Amino acid sequence: MVDENGSIRTLSVDIGGSGVKAMVLDITGTPLTERARVDTPSPAKPEVVINAIAVLAAAQGDFHRVSVGFPGVVRCGVTETAVNLHSDWVGFDLASVLSQRLNKPVRVINDADMQGLGAIAGKGVELVITLGTGFGSALFVDGKLVPNMEMGHHQFRKKQTYEEQLGRAALQKHGEKKWNRRLEKAIASLQHLFNYDYLYIGGGEAVKINLQLPLNVKLVSNVTGLLGGIALWRD
Ligand code: BGC
Numbered sequence: 508m509v510d511e512n513g514s515i516r517t518l519s520v521d522i523g524g525s526g527v528k529a530m531v532l533d534i535t536g537t538p539l540t541e542r543a544r545v546d547t548p549s550p551a552k553p554e555v556v557i558n559a560i561a562v563l564a565a566a567q568g569d570f571h572r573v574s575v576g577f578p579g580v581v582r583c584g585v586t587e588t589a590v591n592l593h594s595d596w597v598g599f600d601l602a603s604v605l606s607q608r609l610n611k612p613v614r615v616i617n618d619a620d621m622q623g624l625g626a627i628a629g630k631g632v633e634l635v636i637t638l639g640t641g642f643g644s645a646l647f648v649d650g651k652l653v654p655n656m657e658m659g660h661h662q663f664r665k666k667q668t669y670e671e672q673l674g675r676a677a678l679q680k681h682g683e684k685k686w687n688r689r690l691e692k693a694i695a696s697l698q699h700l701f702n703y704d705y706l707y708i709g710g711g712e713a714v715k716i717n718l719q720l721p722l723n724v725k726l727v728s729n730v731t732g733l734l735g736g737i738a739l740w741r742d
Contacts, residue, residue, distance in 0.1 A: 519736025524640025
């Protein structure tokens with residue numbers, strides 16, 4: 508399963524609350540295609556989201572295997588939660604169904620976990636948060652992932668969760684200024700809790716950050732969500 512250069516090509520897919528994105532990576536995780544995006548269908552039930560992935564895949568040329576970042580808890584390829592998509596995802600065997608549809612091996616992990624795998628240095632305590640429709644989080648110790656850390660649904664302040672305070676709905680309702688002030692408080696609170704060496708902030712709304720960030724806080728580009736796809740096959 509190699510191309511003419513002897514390299515395995517991985518289709519990396521990021522399912523988000525507002526967009527489904529895809530690109531092909533070479534064996535080192537370097538992009539081989541432009542990142543393509545389609546709007547997440549609404550209602551975002553499994554069948555229509557899988558159709559959207561198939562459309563993206565067909566436009567990406569050859570690939571040998573597929574990595575998917577999913578916005579919910581994922582265990583052994585099965586999606587267990589999907590608060591920003593649809594309840595039909597609870598207990599859905601995404602890895603098997605997509606594998607049958609694309610006729611390729613498929614691995615699935617949480618979207619923030621995948622983003623983190625593409626962003627971290629692999630040393631010390633590294634925390635990743637993603638700011639998009641939802642609030643994603645991923646924790647790594649010396650490069651080893653603590654999977655499915657759902658910080659977004661934990662209480663942050665004023666009886667609201669991180670996602671309620673910092674998700675896209677809150678950004679749209681309260682505006683960038685207030686959202687940035689909240690984010691500053693969240694960063695301070697997370698530093699105290701995790702004493703991380705680095706915090707990485709990604710996701711589609713990270714471009715709205717307008718703060719003087721501490722030196723150990725780094726913004727990561729939108730493409731990072733897909734670059735982590737290669738790490739799913741590292742065993
Ligand atoms: C989900 C997480 C996901 C995050 C970002 C949250 O609502 O529970 O699993 O990582 O949104 O998509």
